[in-house]
Amino acid sequence: MSRRGDRLQKKGARGTRRAAAQRSETPAARSKAGSAGGKPPSRLRLWLKRGALWGGGLALLGVVMLGIAVAMAARSIPGYSALKANQPGQTIIVRARDGREIVELGPSFGEWLDHDEIPSTMTNAMIAVEDKRFHSHFGIDPVRLTGALVEGVTGSRARLGGTSTITQQLARNLFLNSNRTFDRKAREAVLALALEWKFSKEEILELYLNKVYFGGGAYGIDSASRKFFSHPATELSVGEAAIIAGLVKAPSRYxxxxxxxxxxxxxxxxxRLMREQGYISSDQAMVDVTAVQLKQAAGQNSVRYFTDWVLPQLDIILPETFEPIEVWTTLDIGMQRAATTAIEANTPRGAQGALVSLDRDGAILALVGGTDYVATNFNRATAAMRQPGSSWKLFVYLAALEAGYTPEDMVVDTPVTIDGWSPRNSNGRNVGETDVRTAFAFSINTVAAQLGNEVGFGTVASMARRFGITSEIATFPSMVLGSSEVRLIEMTRAFAAISAKGVGIEPYGIAKVTTADGELLYQHEERRDRALVPDYVVAGMTDLLQAAVQTGTGRAAQIGRPVAGKTGTTSSNKDGWFVGFSSGVTTGVWMGRDDARAVPGLQGGRAPAQAFAAFMRYAVKDRPIEEFDITVELPEWQLEPDQEAMFGEPDDYYFIDEQGNLVEPGRREQIPSPFGIEGERARDAPAAASEDFLEQATGGALPQDRREPRRPQAPPPAAVLPPQPND
Incomplete structure (x- = not known):
């Protein structure tokens, strides 16, 4: 047999013996053999085992890394005395023009209370509401953290408290911001663990209660107690402690x-939480919180409108600084009180009022942005955009006066239509021919429309820009009646420029800024502004404004001394304005509703003018009476020195020749004279000597054909002014 056959025979014998052996084994023996390694384990069990090993390893590595991070953070945290001395924020003391303090802004810190000086009622209230497991956790509350994770997965909002412990809140207040990001939360947790590692529970609680923010600029329980209850924190009752502890969650809301x-x-x-956690009894939990005596908020008045407007300017005029500073402002305390009273007493029910008063150099003497700062801090004096009504006619008449009109010039109050727009007077009548002064004093709309159309609506808008109006200005015909929205402070600034003899001014509220030690950081410098319009325009405009108060729509603004001003009322009585000046003080008043709904009976000549008068009587009482300069001295180009001047320069006018043909300016034909001198037509040139003289000199009569017939002297040509183009 071949070798191959031998190998096949042996292989078959081995297979026969293996099969016989398998048939002879019992089921138990086969099971035992499989468990001993004959059959490999399942793939799932293998991966679970590997995952557990890797997870444990990673967890161990994470713990090690966290420990290193906490140790490094603990080393970098300043000592307890340094944390105690460090105070957040910048204190700003705002002073009036006479140096008196009007408000202190920024953080307010009371007395530092050691742990054993803090009333247990205050400590227990804070732990009960903010961190009931404070004494048992190590900086992070695992129960809260687990609840937060479950909440994130399920979207539930069953938990009543936040995830941050008192230690985490302290870490955030000392070292971090309030951004709700994972990175910030992770750093907060590490710092909380470091704080717990470095300081005791008593030290952490002492730091927290002396540094946590309670609203209104109050940091720490002593500052909060003095602000809200007018006594130190050592005297806090159960009800007062509960109020203060409840502020931490949302200081502004609560x-x-x-x-x-x-x-x-x-x-x-x-x-309730204090009772549930055993800090107080049921009887103590029933304390009447409404009976707690709160400190009256004396500082929440209209002066905050002024500080809200002026303090953001510090970011522009000062370099970055965090040291305490004193801001010396232009505000007059007496005038501010008078302005507040005038607005509150005269503003119609359901409406709002605002007032701005400027000195002759632009210094703000008083600023009221509403009837109640606590109810609404929206500043209607500097931020609200409203239609100025007829007070806008200031710019229309300025443009007309600059174009050559005078207060005595005659105009015609008649129905007019401009580009489809037909303005009507408030009384529905037209008086016919009148002068400019009367038309302005009684705020005749049709005359203002004609003047605006004549000088050009773009010219009126340009005049408003020249006087400091920065708001958007439309150039539609109706703009002459104040259809473009502006701010009260802008209109007041424009009128103040008239009071300043036509020189532009810039409203300002900060006179100087110093450090707490008196070091000068900023000093206001007086601007050297140029004149915005000629003197004769200022005099004419002052004349018109004075007439509006003496005999026109602004009679309610009279105060027993010269006053110049203008009323303004928008359609359906939505806005009422009066802006005017006297003795160097310019004041603007606006009244209306925030939702721009009509206010019954609201007119610029009534409540706004009355509020103006009430304030100005106080504002100018210590100032000398100043008469207005209303003498209009026209420039030479407007004067007529002799009868021939009425013809002006020949090239400036249209002429009609002897045949009645219109000759355009600069196009009149001229021919050389016989004597080489440019003059009239040769046929109109007079002879060098008379005929009688020539006859006597020659001794005889001149030939009849040499004589020129005498013609009657022609009248002078009629001058016709060129038509003015429309804008």
């Missing part, structure tokens, strides 16, 4: 000076 009921409701929650 502030007792802003919403007493919200503060009371939040305090009730704190008392």
């Amino acid at each position: 502030s007792p000076t802003a919403d007493v009921q919200a503060a009371v409701d939040r305090a009730q929650v704190v008392l």
